[in-house]
Amino acid sequence: MDAQTPGMSTKAVPEKVATKQKNNRKWAIRGSLTGRQYTLYALAGVLTPILIWAIVNEAAIVPKIFMPGPWDVIQRFYSWIVNEGFSGDLLISVQRVSLGFLAALVFALPLGLMAGTFKPAEAFLEPAMDFIRYMPAVAFVPLMMLWCGVGELSKVSIIFIGTFFQMVLMFGDDVRRVPLQQIEAAQTMGGTRWEIVSKVIFPSAAPALLTTCRITLGWAWTYLVVAEIVAANSGLGYAVLKAQRFLQTDKIFAGLIVIGILGLLQDQILRALHHVLFPYLRRH
Template sequence: MSSAGSASRWTRAVDTPGTQAPASRAAPRRRRLWRPLEPVPATTRVLLGVAFFVLFVALWAGITFGGVVPPTFLADPWTMLVSGWRLLVQFDFLHDIGMTVWRVVGGFLIAAAVALPLGVAMGAYKPIEAFFEPFVSFARYLPASAFIPLLILWAGIGEAQKLAVIFIGSFFQLVLMIAVAVGNARRDLVEAAYTLGSTDATLVRRVLIPGAAPQIAEILRMVLGWAWTYVIVAELIGASSGIGHMITDSQALLATDQIIFGIIVIGLIGLVSDFAFKWFNRRLFPWAELGR
């Protein structure tokens, strides 16, 4: 009997974990999506992103169609779409969009072309960093919009003034962030390069720049988004075209539908450019994705 009893207890001891095994194996699958730094599948990421926009538009429609907010203060989604279509078809809003995109790209490329070599030099050579960093740190806290009266006085209200606003708003941020990215190079790679007979110039060209290139690409992507805020500010004053000019005119007419449409157009262009930048960075630096 004691033998049979011990055998039955042994059977229960073996069978009990077996019955609970599916639940214990299923638990990590339920928690996997919510683990810190756990990657999200591409399909789930898209669905979650779309779900937010759907909920946002539904809330917007409920507030406006339900009469919670008067149309003078917030137009409903349908009125906004109708007004946006009218802007595109009747008022040549595509020209305004093209002018704004040209200003953003032009000012940003000029800023990047100057900031990239200076930032690399500051990150690689500490005397250059000591010379430039105090002024760059001082200037990057100055709002670009504060320079608009001076820039209008110096360059007028033409394209040069708007490009200068974007340049000022982007350049100093780029320089400092690029310098930090280059200066954070792995010391073991630097020592290994010197051990193998690398010169100072070769070290910068073959070790520091390639090592910081993925991070520099991400810096360019982020600062490009900031450039959009500067161009709208530049177009709010003394502009005869552009999305910011349309928003200013619509404000005078209390046309919130057109204002919202202009804001959404800016967001859509920024979203497309951001995805394009991410795709280009993945193709150019595929090894950087392996560490994420």
């Protein structure tokens, strides 16, 4: 007969084992979390850098002119909202990013689908896309000013250039990952080339294509500041650049945080759309 630890009931042992197993599953390779656990870890990941930032600021390790504290940034952000036209900057920047990204998506999706499906299209498109994607988008600013003027078109074009070429290549890779067995099965059943592309390849690649959209949307936001260098007088990127000239570091922090939050919100919208459109891919 096994010895029993004094003061421990037989019921407590299975409960402890179950708790240990749950903890092990949390940190298992590619383990799973409940919705509540995921939220707690996410909050901890967001709040930890803010806490470190506040501690560094209070310790006066870095002068405030170079690193303002969280409260300084909040006060500047409030002033920006009340007195400095934040709503206008916000709307125009969202509009520029959205137009540039959607324009890139409209042109890149069919090209990527072709490059991933047909070898002649891959040979024709990918070397050119590879060549141009290594050119920094900021180098196109003078050309965009010459070709498109200093209006909205030049700013949207910079965001388009920063995302389009990468998007074509990534879409092509997504399409090439469609299992060949699915294509061969459709061919065996007598599917035409268009039917195979529209009813087999595209639906199979769609989850990966939407994930690529999430990634490239982040790039669109990174090119916002570059786009708003082009003779802009409004926008979040313009506000950040203007604040730099006047050493308003607190406003620079506020602008960067707002851009990050906007990008995160749009990313979460696409993530939720992914869950709605492809529920069979969700892990339980």
